[in-house]
Amino acid sequence: MSIPIPHRQLFIDGDWKVPVLKNRIPIINPSTQHIIGDIPAATKEDVDLAVAAAKAALSRNKGADWASASGSVRARYLRAIAAKITEKKPELAKLEAIDCGKPLDEAAWDIDDVAGCFEFYADLAEKLDAQQKAHVSLPMDTFKSYVLKEPIGVVALITPWNYPLLMATWKVAPALAAGCAAILKPSELASVTCLELAEICKEVGLPPGVLNILTGLGPEAGAPLAAHPDVDKIAFTGSSATGSKIMTAAAQLIKPVSLELGGKSPIIVFEDVDLDKAAEWTIFGCFWTNGQICSATSRLIVHESIATEFLNRIVKWVKNIKISDPLEEGCRLDPIVSEGQYEKILKFISNAKSEGATILTGGSRPEHLKKGFFVEPTVITDVTTSMQIWREEVFGPVLCVKTFSTEEEAIDLANDTVYGLGSAVISNDLERCERITKAFKAGIVWINCSQPCFTQAPWGGIKRSGFGRELGEWGLDNYLSVKQVTQYISDEPWGWYQSPSRL
Numbered sequence: 326m327s328i329p330i331p332h333r334q335l336f337i338d339g340d341w342k343v344p345v346l347k348n349r350i351p352i353i354n355p356s357t358q359h360i361i362g363d364i365p366a367a368t369k370e371d372v373d374l375a376v377a378a379a380k381a382a383l384s385r386n387k388g389a390d391w392a393s394a395s396g397s398v399r400a401r402y403l404r405a406i407a408a409k410i411t412e413k414k415p416e417l418a419k420l421e422a423i424d425c426g427k428p429l430d431e432a433a434w435d436i437d438d439v440a441g442c443f444e445f446y447a448d449l450a451e452k453l454d455a456q457q458k459a460h461v462s463l464p465m466d467t468f469k470s471y472v473l474k475e476p477i478g479v480v481a482l483i484t485p486w487n488y489p490l491l492m493a494t495w496k497v498a499p500a501l502a503a504g505c506a507a508i509l510k511p512s513e514l515a516s517v518t519c520l521e522l523a524e525i526c527k528e529v530g531l532p533p534g535v536l537n538i539l540t541g542l543g544p545e546a547g548a549p550l551a552a553h554p555d556v557d558k559i560a561f562t563g564s565s566a567t568g569s570k571i572m573t574a575a576a577q578l579i580k581p582v583s584l585e586l587g588g589k590s591p592i593i594v595f596e597d598v599d600l601d602k603a604a605e606w607t608i609f610g611c612f613w614t615n616g617q618i619c620s621a622t623s624r625l626i627v628h629e630s631i632a633t634e635f636l637n638r639i640v641k642w643v644k645n646i647k648i649s650d651p652l653e654e655g656c657r658l659d660p661i662v663s664e665g666q667y668e669k670i671l672k673f674i675s676n677a678k679s680e681g682a683t684i685l686t687g688g689s690r691p692e693h694l695k696k697g698f699f700v701e702p703t704v705i706t707d708v709t710t711s712m713q714i715w716r717e718e719v720f721g722p723v724l725c726v727k728t729f730s731t732e733e734e735a736i737d738l739a740n741d742t743v744y745g746l747g748s749a750v751i752s753n754d755l756e757r758c759e760r761i762t763k764a765f766k767a768g769i770v771w772i773n774c775s776q777p778c779f780t781q782a783p784w785g786g787i788k789r790s791g792f793g794r795e796l797g798e799w800g801l802d803n804y805l806s807v808k809q810v811t812q813y814i815s816d817e818p819w820g821w822y823q824s825p826s827r828l
Contacts, residue, residue, distance in 0.1 A: 330362030336523035338378035339533030345370035355426035367541035375537035379506035382534030396450040405529035407443035425515035450502035476504030478557030486512035503804035583793025588746035591739035592622035595752035610775025620747035667698035670721035746786035
């Protein structure tokens with residue numbers, strides 16, 4: 326199935342702009358390894374133009390066009406974007422599938438979530454009006470106080486390639502709902518649908534400069550964006566190493582950041598479970614999005630009394646996963662996004678073997694696929710806690726396994742990581758699940774499931790998985806500044822100093 330890739334430029338100040346240096350980056354279909362198009366490559370010069378456009382958008386008409394407009398005004402634009410996303414769903418899903426390799430069914434699900442996210446934040450934008458001048462109770466009746474919520478300003482949104490349009494929307498929708506102006510910098514490995522979002526913004530008449538979209542390489546576009554003095558906040562999703570660099574850049578100007586970074590999340594399976602039900606959630610938790618997800622529950626901690634039988638079930642489930650071109654009907658495991666990521670994952674598997682671990686299933690290219698960056702879903706046993714495969718994020722379809730005998734041992738294994746994004750427990754004993762939930766050191770806990778994500782609920786981690794929360798009302802708060810206003814209302818003078826008129 327041939328799908329043309331639209332030829333786009335950078336989106337700055339409401340229009341398409343050729344990059345100042347006129348460079349472009351090839352798009353490689355990870356299923357075929359063929360070049361299927363290209364995207365513009367922004368540099369510092371383009372970043373300066375985009376930031377200036379965003380800054381101007383906030384001050385245009387003294388802010389009345391966007392920043393200080395009613396939330397209901399912004400909501401109308403967000404709903405119009407959502408409607409266009411839904412209208413273009415078939416095209417957007419196919420573009421997502423061939424750009425990042427995501428199975429078409431999964432890509433279509435993502436596009437539904439994109440539209441839903443814009444709708445959700447449209448609702449919150451409208452509710453924001455009623456929250457203004459919220460009363461603050463004071464202990465002195467000579468004063469009254471209230472709170473204003475104001476857009477934080479120009480925001481830089483730097484997003485990853487595993488959910489190209491959805492991860493962008495998690496940031497763009499609340500930022501616009503809050504009244505901010507944004508510069509979106511998606512990953513150079515998967516930017517196509519983000520550029521189509523720019524076209525949608527043009528079609529709905531979004532005011533110029535409110536959303537600018539710059540594609541390009543991290544060092545050439547992302548770094549100058551993060552360090553720009555006129556950017557008021559940075560929101561980043563990606564690796565912990567890059568997140569650390571962004572924090573360093575932001576610290577120079579004391580600007581706020583929110584970071585959603587890596588993970589090495591655990592899933593604990595107790596002995597009282599339905600084995601097939603638990604097996605499906607276990608493989609979904611690790612192999613959904615081909616394991617290319619920061620919250621992947623890629624460390625299986627299973628009770629020793631069921632370990633052998635449970636792993637046998639896991640292998641049967643894994644061997645039943647359809648690995649194919651993402652546009653094929655029923656595809657459930659797709660290619661890795663790029664050659665670099667593909668080689669990195671195979672190196673992790675090779676290192677695990679050399680350290681003494683056992684490859685229970687998978688570990689190489691599927692025999693029936695001669696082209697594309699495909700890796701079989703892989704399960705690794707005989708793992709020790711000192712091994713690289715246990716400690717480091719693979720970002721691929723690799724599940725490593727350890728057994729436990731006591732609840733306390735399971736908790737210790739689960740929390741034995743520098744990360745703290747997701748965690749899961751599977752057991753029919755709900756009191757035990759509650760104990761485990763409280764003991765997990767992570768920002769997200771799943772009980773008897775793994776990976777469900779809802780726009781209404783907060784998302785984010787602790788430790789080296791970052792800080793700040795996206796989604797829900799917490800996602801909107803990311804882009805709002807709180808201003809305290811206090812008024813003296815007594816007719817009497819303050820009286821702290823002696824009045825000169827009484828001397």
